[in-house]
Amino acid sequence: MTNLFELDKITMGYSAIIFDLDNTLLNFELCERQAILDALEVCAISLDLHEISETTFLQVFETYNSQYWRQRDVFSPHKIIEMSYQSTLAHLKIKTDKTNHLSQSFWHIFNNSAITEPDVDEVLTFLAPSYRLAVITNGFVSAQVPRMKAAGIDHFFQEIVVSEAIGFAKPSPEIFHHTLSKLDLKPAQVLYVGDSLNHDYAGAMQVNIDFCYYNRKNLALAPEVKPKFMINKLLKLLELFK
Known part of the structure; x- marks a missing residue:
């Protein structure tokens, strides 16, 4: 060298x-993490209400997300993000029917911020x-x-x-x-x-x-x-x- x-x-x-x-x-990690959390805010899902920290949510989300991205030949990016939110919310016992909206919000935020x-x-x-x-x-x-x-x-x-x-x-x-x-x-x-x-x-x-x-x-x-x-x-x- x-x-x-x-x-x-x-x-x-x-x-x-x-x-x-x-x-x-x-900085991909910071961009992604901010979009994950901002999408929750757009969809009016409060982590504080469920006594869950942002750190915990991100850790769980990233675990599922990394698993689903290995199937990117099968699923679209939008579907992968939706499944990541679904699994994370279920894991943390947060009930919502907004996973599709969460995925759409994430992609809009992620693709238009840096x-x-x-x-x-x-x-x-x-x-x-x-x-x-x-x-x-x-x-x-x-x-x-x-x-x-x-x-x-x-x-x-x-x-x-x-x-x-x-x-x-x-x-x-x-x-x-x-x-x-x-x-x-x-x-x-x-x-x-x-x-x-x-x-x-x-x-x-x-x-x-x-x-x-x-x-x-x-x-x-x-x-x-x-x-x-x-x-x-x-x-x-x-x-x-x-």
Whole structure:
């Protein structure tokens, strides 16, 4: 892994920087949790009335939600969220007939709001005048693009590539090749920044794109995992380009 203070000559060769979206530019967990709770408020379901804390509700919801998302090939996202609310409310003994309304409210709130990772605006503002910027994200067009607009960051990017739109998801090399083609660039001209070793690192390695691991939780890396660069704060990305 290259020392951040020995990079001036190395980083001059990049023409573009491609970012992952969730948990790289946008904080997915905070966005999701806020939407889960806000949907309860929209549907007038009070946790206080049932003496249940927000933390408890979120913990139960996320347990069921993670189980149902494993069946995303069978159920639509709307149905998965509805089932997650149904199971959570039943588990916590909260009676309601509003699970469909809860799901609809969640999707509207989630798809039209955003919480960015720290220093995102500063980083993109610094990079945009000198580098072509793009996003590769797994997910749905109806969610990812509006969330970027809600965060006010969509205008920074020349290309926003969403897995649903092209039929391939990270770590598939096809989604990276597609993005390189749209940018008309070769792998050596691009740096990819992401938080997932399974999706971002694995995908970038398959197509020989240099990878910067945004290690936002300071996780220990296995010996065989060797990203080109590693940062634990997005602001440190700028040290590569000064």
